[in-house]
Amino acid sequence: MADETALLERPQPPRPSGSSPLALPLGLLKTARPRQWVKNVLVVAAPAAAGELFSRHSLTQLALVFALFTAAASAVYLINDARDADADRAHPTKCRRPVAAGQVPVTVAYTVGGLLAVLAPVAAATFCTPLTAGLLAAYVAMQLAYCVSLKHVLVVDLAVVTTGFLMRAMIGGVALGIPLSRWFLITTGFGALFMVSAKRYSEAVQMSGKAGATRALLTEYTTGYLRFVWQLAAGVAVLAYCLWAMESGGTATGGSLPWRQLSMAAFVLAVLRYAVFADRGTAGEPEDVVLRDRALAVIGLVWIAMYGLAVADW
Known part of the structure; x- marks a missing residue:
């Protein structure tokens, strides 16, 4: 009994601020930057320009491509924040990002980001065209290279971010076989x-x-x-x-x-x-x-x- 009393009286470490069951999923969602997903609406640009937007097949494929591109972009955000966690902790505003704040462990961010980076092109190869999967894989590879080193290269950083927008606008047409x-x-x-x-x-x-x-x-x-x-x-x-x-x-x-x-x-x-x-x-x-x-x-x-x-x- 004395041992149990001593155990109960022993000071317990403070629980992390994000210790609720939903803290980790919400942290992962926030790290995936939902506000940035609106950019992926560009996947409808090429079909809309060609006047092939409103058939059932087109809408189904574009919804799938939107989801896969969102998953690929989210993978990049997760890996980027895991990689920059130490630097973000020293930043006045970026320190509130879930990975930097400790709400999402670095290893979890890397793991989820890596899975999404692999699964998005694989799903595209399964449910879309091989060219769509190749374009999505190229986007992931380019953005990860940007996170690692290209964002530090003069002019190339502008070209990479611009190409990311262009790929968003192209992939809808590629998925539907529309000439660009x-x-x-x-x-x-x-x-x-x-x-x-x-x-x-x-x-x-x-x-x-x-x-x-x-x-x-x-x-x-x-x-x-x-x-x-x-x-x-x-x-x-x-x-x-x-x-x-x-x-x-x-x-x-x-x-x-x-x-x-x-x-x-x-x-x-x-x-x-x-x-x-x-x-x-x-x-x-x-x-x-x-x-x-x-x-x-x-x-x-x-x-x-x-x-x-x-x-x-x-």
Whole structure:
């Protein structure tokens, strides 16, 4: 009895803050960045551009591709946070990430991330086309290489993040066997580079004098160079889109308005409006910029409507 009493009176170690049964699953979910999943909606871009979005087969395949791409992207986030756990603990805001805070053990993050990184391409090979699985595997490999070393390589980091967006936009068309238009690839690629470089420029402006505190490579860039990149990318994206729109001399069907040509106005306005935030140094995550600015959201909806009518008339 005395031994039992002594055991009960012995001070117990404090329970971790995330000791509830749901703490680990919720921590894994948070580490997977649910807010970033909206980017994976880009998988519908190529089918929508080709006017092949609303068949039952297309919707089923695109839902599957969206889920698999989300799993692949989540794998990268988990492995990245496990790898950067020590550095994140010293950061004023990143220290609250579940892995850095101890809510998710590093080994668990590595294990779950590794499983998702393997299972996503395998599932794509089983339920989609081999080319879809190859593209997804290439995305995972490229993003893991980015986490390990490429994010520290000047210019290459911009190219890798841009390519990630382009792969999202391509994979829906690849899964459905839709030929990818050269105008689609050029506009999407340089549009992504515009947003990525605008975000980097904004980070550099906001963290002037202490850029390395958030992203070490920012100390290697100048704001003038990043401004040049986003201006160049915006110009090429607009030019490619206008060339696509003007490729048709008139309307595709006799009674329709020239929606392709009219959509140029909305596209250019959207780029110009987004450039306002880039120039101010407040262009953060693209989805945040669009949702924060009502005018940009309205312009975007008008462009989507015009683009949809153009595809329907094509």
